[in-house]
Amino acid sequence: MMIQFKVNGSARRAETDGERPLLDVLREDLGLTGTKYGCGEGQCRACSVLLDGKAVTSCLTPVKMAAGKSVTTIEGLEKQGKLHRVQQAFIDEGAMQCGYCVPGMILRTAVLLESKPKPSDAEINDALNGNLCRCCGYPRIVAAVKRAAEATHA
16 A cells, blocks of 8 residues: 655655554554554554644554554654754753663644643643653653743743
């Protein structure tokens, strides 16, 4: 099956089984390795990408669901060599640690800040509920979300 879609703003195509996980196509066929394989069951959200602006777990999303749509990976957030404010906030707050869970958290944070520019702690916790960090860097992650929200208003 030929799948045509946009990835990080560029038209892309992949000839593959339509049931194949979007994660595998992004990493193996398109070389976008920023999206991580975590649990393979959609439980850790390390594989989160944006599909037409909505966060999805790419390990469970068949690539055929991306046909004709726009996919944004962690690589697609930076524009013209400048990091997205959420990416920069994660760096500034030291929320990276091993970095494995971070791409999914950054993408889900970007979605959160689009709908709630000044989220409360409860809204942050709700938005990131299910994003697992094995390094247990949650306080720094929450601080990074707050910093990114402040950068929106600076």
